[in-house]
Amino acid sequence: MSRPSNFPPPFSTADYVAEPTDPADERIEVGVLIVGAGPAGLACAIRLGQLIEESPEIAERLGDVPVAVLEKGKQPGSHLLSGAVVNPRALRRLFGNRLRMEDLPSFGEVPGESVYLLTRRAALPLPPPPPMRNHGNWIFSLSQLGRFLGERAEEGGAMILPATAAQKLLVSHGRVVGVRTGDKGRNRDGGELGNFEAGSDLVAKVTVLAEGTQGHLTGVALDRFALRGADPQVWELGVKEVWRVAKPLNRVIHTMGWPLRTNKKYREFGGSFIYPLGEDMVTIGLVVGLDYRDASLSVHDLLQELKTHPKIRKILEGGERLEWGAKTIPSGGFNSLPRRLHAPGLLLCGDGAGMVNIPRLKGVHYAIESGRLAAEAAFRALQRGETPSSGLASYDAAVRDSFIWRDLYEVRNMRQVFGRGFYVGGALASAMTVSKGRIELGKMRAEPDADQPLLDGNVSYPAHDGKLTFDKLSSVFASGNKTRDDQPNHIKIERRVPREVAELWAHMCPAQVYEVGAEEADGTVRVELAPSNCIQCGAITAKGGRLTPPEGGSGPEYSKT
Amino acid sequence: MLVFLEQHGNELQRGSLGVLAKAASLGDGDVGAVIAGEGARSLAGEAGKFGAAKVWACEDAEVAQPLPQPRVDVLAHVVEEGGYDTVLFANSVLAADVAAGLAARLGAGLNWDLADLELRDGELIGKRPALQDSVYVDVGWSGTPRLALFRAGSFDATPSGGGEPEIADVSPAYKDYSTAVELVSQDAAESGGGPSIEDADVIVAGGRGLGSPDNFTLAEELAEALGGAVGATRAVVDAGWYPYSAQIGQTGKTVSPKLYVALGISGAIQHKVGMQSSGTIVAINKDPNAPIFEFSDLGVVGDVHEIVPKLTELVRARRG
Numbered sequence: 001m002s003r004p005s006n007f008p009p010p011f012s013t014a015d016y017v018a019e020p021t022d023p024a025d026e027r028i029e030v031g032v033l034i035v036g037a038g039p040a041g042l043a044c045a046i047r048l049g050q051l052i053e054e055s056p057e058i059a060e061r062l063g064d065v066p067v068a069v070l071e072k073g074k075q076p077g078s079h080l081l082s083g084a085v086v087n088p089r090a091l092r093r094l095f096g097n098r099l100r101m102e103d104l105p106s107f108g109e110v111p112g113e114s115v116y117l118l119t120r121r122a123a124l125p126l127p128p129p130p131p132m133r134n135h136g137n138w139i140f141s142l143s144q145l146g147r148f149l150g151e152r153a154e155e156g157g158a159m160i161l162p163a164t165a166a167q168k169l170l171v172s173h174g175r176v177v178g179v180r181t182g183d184k185g186r187n188r189d190g191g192e193l194g195n196f197e198a199g200s201d202l203v204a205k206v207t208v209l210a211e212g213t214q215g216h217l218t219g220v221a222l223d224r225f226a227l228r229g230a231d232p233q234v235w236e237l238g239v240k241e242v243w244r245v246a247k248p249l250n251r252v253i254h255t256m257g258w259p260l261r262t263n264k265k266y267r268e269f270g271g272s273f274i275y276p277l278g279e280d281m282v283t284i285g286l287v288v289g290l291d292y293r294d295a296s297l298s299v300h301d302l303l304q305e306l307k308t309h310p311k312i313r314k315i316l317e318g319g320e321r322l323e324w325g326a327k328t329i330p331s332g333g334f335n336s337l338p339r340r341l342h343a344p345g346l347l348l349c350g351d352g353a354g355m356v357n358i359p360r361l362k363g364v365h366y367a368i369e370s371g372r373l374a375a376e377a378a379f380r381a382l383q384r385g386e387t388p389s390s391g392l393a394s395y396d397a398a399v400r401d402s403f404i405w406r407d408l409y410e411v412r413n414m415r416q417v418f419g420r421g422f423y424v425g426g427a428l429a430s431a432m433t434v435s436k437g438r439i440e441l442g443k444m445r446a447e448p449d450a451d452q453p454l455l456d457g458n459v460s461y462p463a464h465d466g467k468l469t470f471d472k473l474s475s476v477f478a479s480g481n482k483t484r485d486d487q488p489n490h491i492k493i494e495r496r497v498p499r500e501v502a503e504l505w506a507h508m509c510p511a512q513v514y515e516v517g518a519e520e521a522d523g524t525v526r527v528e529l530a531p532s533n534c535i536q537c538g539a540i541t542a543k544g545g546r547l548t549p550p551e552g553g554s555g556p557e558y559s560k561t
Numbered sequence: 562m563l564v565f566l567e568q569h570g571n572e573l574q575r576g577s578l579g580v581l582a583k584a585a586s587l588g589d590g591d592v593g594a595v596i597a598g599e600g601a602r603s604l605a606g607e608a609g610k611f612g613a614a615k616v617w618a619c620e621d622a623e624v625a626q627p628l629p630q631p632r633v634d635v636l637a638h639v640v641e642e643g644g645y646d647t648v649l650f651a652n653s654v655l656a657a658d659v660a661a662g663l664a665a666r667l668g669a670g671l672n673w674d675l676a677d678l679e680l681r682d683g684e685l686i687g688k689r690p691a692l693q694d695s696v697y698v699d700v701g702w703s704g705t706p707r708l709a710l711f712r713a714g715s716f717d718a719t720p721s722g723g724g725e726p727e728i729a730d731v732s733p734a735y736k737d738y739s740t741a742v743e744l745v746s747q748d749a750a751e752s753g754g755g756p757s758i759e760d761a762d763v764i765v766a767g768g769r770g771l772g773s774p775d776n777f778t779l780a781e782e783l784a785e786a787l788g789g790a791v792g793a794t795r796a797v798v799d800a801g802w803y804p805y806s807a808q809i810g811q812t813g814k815t816v817s818p819k820l821y822v823a824l825g826i827s828g829a830i831q832h833k834v835g836m837q838s839s840g841t842i843v844a845i846n847k848d849p850n851a852p853i854f855e856f857s858d859l860g861v862v863g864d865v866h867e868i869v870p871k872l873t874e875l876v877r878a879r880r881g
Contacts, residue, residue, distance in 0.1 A: 474830050
């Protein structure tokens with residue numbers, strides 16, 4: 001059977017690494033450049049604002065724009081999507097006594113919780129396994145938290161540049177010196193439209209990549225500076241919806257089992273979450289590991305099917321879908337972390353660097369903490385008026401000393417054991433939890449998601465009724481995506497592949513970007529693309545293609561996810 | 562009330578005549594119209610038929626080209642001279658520029674993208690589609706003059722049989738910056754004759770169900786027989802079957818013809834939001850579960866390749 005990795009995309013790291021090209025007087029010079037206005041990048045900007053406030057002499061040296069944040073979405077939060085039950089630890093550290101948790105735009109503390117093992121008709125309650133216990137954690141819409149953090153960062157003096165994609169990594173004499181932003185106003189063939197606007201060189205003393213999952217320049221930097229970790233990174237795909245509901249939900253719910261299959265040969269690892277968002281909304285999502293093998297699997301449609309379960313249908317009854325979105329989650333954990341989190345002039349944070357604890361379904365607090373630590377390292381480097389490697393290297397040391405490292409080490413093999421099937425994996429995972437990670441199961445190698453051989457599956461999904469269950473195009477609409485259609489294609493894939501690879505992509509994509517086209521004489525098929533549907537979840541990069549940033553401001557407009 | 566009438570090639574744009582007819586229907590006997598450009602005076606009679614009691618005509622050299630700023634000078638002058646408290650525009654590239662410029666010049670409020678206007682207890686209320694066109698919200702103005710820009714096709718241009726209007730010549734003092742811009746050249750976009758999809762009373766739109774680009778001739782022939790324009794869905798524009806200028810939907814044009822004929826269009830919501838305010842929607846699709854049947858007035862489950870040629874024949878025969 002084919003593996004998607006046998007059909008690599010036309011993508012070369014070298015195309016996205018460049019020397020600055022704008023004349024010196026046209027470059028935009030900033031102190032610290034942060035790529036990505038998510039929890040990591042904004043925590044970094046907020047912490048830098050706090051530090052600079054305390055040392056005005058540094059601010060002076062950093063020029064007119066001491067801190068800039070690039071964001072490809074229309075505004076901070078536009079592309080943020082998560083569960084999100086957040087461990088408040090990192091937020092408390094970031095704000096100290098400047099803000100209390102009650103001042104943040106949350107939906108309150110987790111009121112209670114249930115875990116169910118689902119079959120088609122039944123729901124078997126389980127005692128919440130230790131990693132899933134959420135007492136003391138807070139429920140957020142990450143998109144709303146992002147907007148709030150963006151405002152705090154601006155108050156602290158950061159300049160946020162929204163609707164601007166970071167296209168190329170600027171490297172000069174082996175040192176990262178900033179990024180080049182993407183062009184705007186090109187047509188499908190790359191020609192310039194009337195509103196064409198060329199990208200510009202943003203030059204910085206320190207560049208912090210906080211791009212989140214499947215970060216474009218993070219991937220480029222990992223290759224350029226040979227930073228990839230011991231294991232390859234792997235991902236899961238999460239698809240979620242926000243509903244207005246008739247009656248409040250009084251607890252957070254996680255489910256395992258149906259509609260995923262427990263048989264080892266399918267390698268279907270995942271589960272769902274249902275969280276209350278105040279009195280009148282809930283969010284429901286399904287997360288599935290992208291190491292699955294069945295080419296006909298569609299996480300979007302499995303989520304639709306999940307909602308028809310009697311237990312879940314009851315929660316949504318009489319309600320209305322308000323928003324929809326999808327995103328990948330790095331799940332390789334400890335062994336897939338980059339060898340180093342810094343390179344000359346560069347720091348890596350958050351999801352982009354793979355700081356996610358999959359058994360606990362948590363990553364937001366690692367993102368915030370790593371952003372905060374990155375700010376301190378960048379500040380240290382700036383204090384000496386230069387960026388010697390020791391300043392930035394202190395970031396690696398700080399992360400190793402932090403709870404990020406301890407937590408991720410403890411669960412380092414948890415995800416991989418589920419490759420052995422649901423029940424064996426579950427037993428091993430429990431053993432690891434009880435022993436706090438001291439048990440050694442031997443090193444379990446993660447294989448790249450795109451290396452999994454494909455099974456010719458034939459999963460079929462129930463028809464959509466437009467009320468409880470929806471087709472993909474309606475979902476794309478509910479993400480707020482109204483991307484300009486005639487822009488250059490930003491998705492790099494091999495366009496002629498065996499039928500099962502094309503079908504894998506078509507089913508996998510929750511936004512209906514890929515379509516299986518006409519068969520060629522040699523038996524391959526042509527993959528047709530609708531790139532403007534893309535909501536930039538990143539699944540294609542995991543499964544054998546490569547997502548690059550489209551024109552800034554494209555993609556979804558999340559506001560509740 | 563004052564209505565800005567746009568003219569090109571000695572013809573008044575139907576969209577702006579629709580707005581004029583709407584203004585006249587609101588019962589304000591004192592509807593004025595502004596026409597700027599060569600031959601403005603000769604078009605006054607036409608404006609009268611659609612309800613203008615007074616036409617302000619400007620034939621200055623400054624307004625010979627379709628540039629916005631000199632027109633802002635003309636309108637600002639007329640608003641003051643005529644004491645108008647409301648100025649209405651039909652959306653177009655030029656009108657949107659003029660409306661924005663006038664709003665800035667007069668410090669006035671501009672409600673844009675309106676789909677309707679009504680008089681309620683003596684107060685003007687605009688209707689604006691919101692939340693991806695799923696609801697209409699009422700909008701008003703906190704002061705005068707009130708400016709409003711209407712969506713293409715919001716109103717029918719129906720003559721109200723008014724008499725000859727009074728004509729007033731206008732020649733305002735032009736600001737230096739208004740005349741600083743010069744039109745260097747003008748290119749017409751390629752068009753295959755017939756009305757444009759924004760102006761057409763009838764649109765025949767084709768989707769992927771047509772099967773191949775060649776089959777768009779089915780849509781073109783039916784459109785020609787009905788005297789309408791051809792539209793397309795995003796999917797077929799993406800596939801290169803038809804030019805982007807014909808794309809209808811969320812990321813294309815928003816249209817509201819009297820008759821919308823959808824051939825082989827499934828009716829994804831992205832398409833629906835661009836055409837749902839059409840008068841009568843007729844859908845032909847072989848998939849009985851296609852969402853388009855949920856919002857069409859007349860649905861035919863069948864093969865477009867069989868039905869459309871016969872339909873075209875019948876229409877031709879009926880129209881002679």
